[in-house]
Amino acid sequence: MTRIFVPKDVAALAVGADKVAAEIAAEARKRGAEVEIIRTGSRGMLFLECLVEVETPSGRIGYGPVTRKDVPSLFDAGFLDGRGHPLWIGKPEDHPYLARQTRLTFARCGVIDPLSLSDYAATGGWRGLSRALEIGAAATIGEVTKSGLRGRGGAGFPTGIKWKTVADCPADRRYVVCNFDEGDSGTFADRMIVEGDPLALVEGMTICALAVGATKGYVYCRSEYPHAAKTFAQALEIARAESYLGPDIRGSGLSFDIEIRMGAGAYVCGEETALLESLEGKRGIVRAKPPLPAHKGLFQKPTVVNNVLSFVAVPHILAEGGEHYASFGMGRSRGTMPLQIAGNVRYGGLFETAFGLTLGEIVEEIGGGTRSGRPVRAVQCGGPLGAYFPPALFDTPFDYEAFAARDGLIGHGGLVVFDDTVDMAQMARFAMEFCAVESCGKCTPCRIGSTRGVEVVDRIGAGVKPAENLALLEDLCQTMKLGSLCALGGFAPYPVLSALRHYPEDFTPRAIAAE
Amino acid sequence: MPEAVAWNEPRAKAILAEFSGLEGPMLPILHALQEEFGYIDAAAIPLIAETLNLSRAEVHGVVTFYHDFRHEPAGRHVLKLCRGEACQSMGSEALAAETLRDLGVAWHGTTTDREFTVEPVYCLGLCTLSPSALLDGEPLARLDRGTLVEALEEVRGQ
Numbered sequence: 070m071t072r073i074f075v076p077k078d079v080a081a082l083a084v085g086a087d088k089v090a091a092e093i094a095a096e097a098r099k100r101g102a103e104v105e106i107i108r109t110g111s112r113g114m115l116f117l118e119c120l121v122e123v124e125t126p127s128g129r130i131g132y133g134p135v136t137r138k139d140v141p142s143l144f145d146a147g148f149l150d151g152r153g154h155p156l157w158i159g160k161p162e163d164h165p166y167l168a169r170q171t172r173l174t175f176a177r178c179g180v181i182d183p184l185s186l187s188d189y190a191a192t193g194g195w196r197g198l199s200r201a202l203e204i205g206a207a208a209t210i211g212e213v214t215k216s217g218l219r220g221r222g223g224a225g226f227p228t229g230i231k232w233k234t235v236a237d238c239p240a241d242r243r244y245v246v247c248n249f250d251e252g253d254s255g256t257f258a259d260r261m262i263v264e265g266d267p268l269a270l271v272e273g274m275t276i277c278a279l280a281v282g283a284t285k286g287y288v289y290c291r292s293e294y295p296h297a298a299k300t301f302a303q304a305l306e307i308a309r310a311e312s313y314l315g316p317d318i319r320g321s322g323l324s325f326d327i328e329i330r331m332g333a334g335a336y337v338c339g340e341e342t343a344l345l346e347s348l349e350g351k352r353g354i355v356r357a358k359p360p361l362p363a364h365k366g367l368f369q370k371p372t373v374v375n376n377v378l379s380f381v382a383v384p385h386i387l388a389e390g391g392e393h394y395a396s397f398g399m400g401r402s403r404g405t406m407p408l409q410i411a412g413n414v415r416y417g418g419l420f421e422t423a424f425g426l427t428l429g430e431i432v433e434e435i436g437g438g439t440r441s442g443r444p445v446r447a448v449q450c451g452g453p454l455g456a457y458f459p460p461a462l463f464d465t466p467f468d469y470e471a472f473a474a475r476d477g478l479i480g481h482g483g484l485v486v487f488d489d490t491v492d493m494a495q496m497a498r499f500a501m502e503f504c505a506v507e508s509c510g511k512c513t514p515c516r517i518g519s520t521r522g523v524e525v526v527d528r529i530g531a532g533v534k535p536a537e538n539l540a541l542l543e544d545l546c547q548t549m550k551l552g553s554l555c556a557l558g559g560f561a562p563y564p565v566l567s568a569l570r571h572y573p574e575d576f577t578p579r580a581i582a583a584e
Numbered sequence: 585m586p587e588a589v590a591w592n593e594p595r596a597k598a599i600l601a602e603f604s605g606l607e608g609p610m611l612p613i614l615h616a617l618q619e620e621f622g623y624i625d626a627a628a629i630p631l632i633a634e635t636l637n638l639s640r641a642e643v644h645g646v647v648t649f650y651h652d653f654r655h656e657p658a659g660r661h662v663l664k665l666c667r668g669e670a671c672q673s674m675g676s677e678a679l680a681a682e683t684l685r686d687l688g689v690a691w692h693g694t695t696t697d698r699e700f701t702v703e704p705v706y707c708l709g710l711c712t713l714s715p716s717a718l719l720d721g722e723p724l725a726r727l728d729r730g731t732l733v734e735a736l737e738e739v740r741g742q
């Protein structure tokens with residue numbers, strides 16, 4: 070019996086993974102070969118999907134990118150014994166793309182069957198939870214604080230401090246809420262880990278619950294991710310069956326359970342207070358702070374809201390100790406960051422690494438430049454509210470503070486590459502349009518200003534009083550920055566202003582008319 | 585895609601009963617109604633208001649706030665085309681313009697033969713394989729005009 074691993078991550082499905090799996094099964098039957106096909110998450114080398122791996126005595130051997138029509142030739146070449154073939158890549162972990170990474174959070178992703186408790190336990194799963202149960206709530210929070218972990222959802226707030234605030238807030242009921250709204254375009258790390266290692270999220274949230282004294286958890290999943298939602302719901306059932314969730318977690322006497330809830334296509338519901346409103350069944354309108362969710366969160370109870378990646382980093386931190394995690398990184402950016410290299414890029418994928426690589430290394434060396442083969446012109450970092458970086462700024466190290474110093478943000482770690490055909494005035498216009506579509510409507514500068522912004526960019530393009538309109542656009546951006554309650558209106562100006570600053574030639578009527 | 589059921593009050597009431605015991609039941613109810621009927625019928629609003637002890641205006645406010653909830657039935661197939669920046673970097677805006685023109689609809693529109701509804705989405709998490717889309721919930725990647733038309737033709741009439 071040969072074990073064959075085929076991903077079922079939605080990105081792999083999009084390039085035919087189900088068809089590949091079916092073809093392998095059919096071909097094996099035809100040839101009388103005994104195979105067991107195991108569906109995994111993705112390794113994150115999306116340029117190699119569908120990446121098929123075969124277990125051999127010397128380890129797993131990968132082949133990619135495999136399409137259905139490659140399957141007979143794989144059998145002919147003897148792939149069941151790991152033999153050579155044009156798609157042979159050797160051991161996946163030796164592939165330069167993976168070998169250069171530091172996989173702490175994504176160690177299991179693409180390796181194990183995401184819905185196998187025994188795979189999870191055999192690869193170090195539940196060690197963090199056991200340790201947390203052993204050392205107790207206060208020491209657990211201590212480890213998270215020591216790790217230097219900062220929230221991976223965008224704002225980079227220290228996770229340990231947030232947990233301590235919730236733990237210290239007197240209440241009869243506390244909540245743990247996982248922000249799985251992953252609204253930033255160009256990002257997919259939350260999705261990948263929930264599809265590829267959902268039990269790690271269960272474990273991270275459970276550790277949080279015991280640390281802060283919460284009994285109920287919610288995962289707020291964006292509706293654009295139906296596949297991830299299904300996998301996670303199955304993981305919850307599996308965990309419950311073995312009392313990793315429920316009224317008495319592994320005989321500890323602690324009670325905690327998790328429910329998954331679907332969003333409904335509103336970007337602003339990724340903002341934590343809008344998310345809480347949405348969970349409560351209301352419109353996703355941003356709340357004024359204070360009170361902080363840590364004091365008055367879901368149903369006015371103290372609530373931890375963390376990003377998926379923040380929770381998933383925690384089992385490792387508990388198992389190996391906070392100091393181990395903190396030994397990676399630079400400055401005040403500790404640990405690893407799962408980068409998502411996307412857009413017009415040759416080697417797109419998930420790249421988990423310690424902070425500190427430069428943008429140029431990430432885009433040119435790791436990403437391999439553009440998929441189109443044309444020169445890179447711009448990289449948008451940190452989602453739709455993030456700045457555009459030109460190659461002249463490629464020496465910026467990937468670090469919260471270094472990016473902020475250049476009016477940029479790391480956000481959720483997404484990098485979207487554009488080649489030299491990009492029209493930066495159009496991208497600036499889109500940033501304003503997106504803000505107008507997604508604004509929750511509470512602040513005038515965000516609600517109205519963004520619509521005005523679209524009109525002003527159009528006027529500049531049409532050659533109507535360009536100088537005045539450029540000044541007006543800058544002005545509008547300042548007003549939005551200052552007069553917005555949350556980062557949607559407050560940061561939408563960053564892509565616009567960075568486009569204006571670094572690509573002024575795209576904002577001349579001639580440039581726009583020449584299209 | 586499973587054919588949506590025509591709006592009917594007893595079925596809607598059963599769905600309400602199923603979910604109204606949850607903490608914060610509004611979104612689960614709306615999703616379940618849309619799953620069943622393909623949209624949120626105006627007649628659902630007073631029912632929800634009554635069940636959850638809210639005003640009709642409050643319920644209406646929620647239904648209209650979220651992009652996902654439709655106010656009229658969708659076509660037999662729903663195409664969600666990504667307009668996020670990673671997809672734009674690979675030409676999604678041109679692809680969307682051509683597709684909308686070919687089908688003779690605007691965003692959120694349904695073709696006259698009621699085959700397709702086309703909706704914009706802002707990222708599907710398939711950003712390394714852009715441009716991307718979901719067709720009846722199934723992912724499509726590295727799209728161009730040819731492969732998208734092929735995918736639409738494959739489901740047409742089903």
Ligand SMILES: Cc1cc2nc3c(=O)[nH]c(=O)nc-3n(C[C@H](O)[C@H](O)[C@H](O)COP(=O)(O)O)c2cc1C
Nearest residue numbers: 220221222248250251252339340341375376379556
């Ligand atoms: C408009 C807007 C959208 C946001 N979207 C997300 C999101 O999709 N996922 C996320 O984790 N955080 C998002 N955030 C950040 C959250 O408000 C919050 O900081 C985060 O969930 C806290 O978790 P963390 O400390 O683990 O990062 C968003 C913020 C804003 C202003």
Ligand code: SF4
Nearest residue numbers: 509511512515555558
């Ligand atoms: S900035 Fe925009 S999205 Fe944020 S609270 Fe104000 S109106 Fe709402």
Ligand code: FES
Nearest residue numbers: 666668708710711
């Ligand atoms: S931007 Fe289109 S899938 Fe992410």
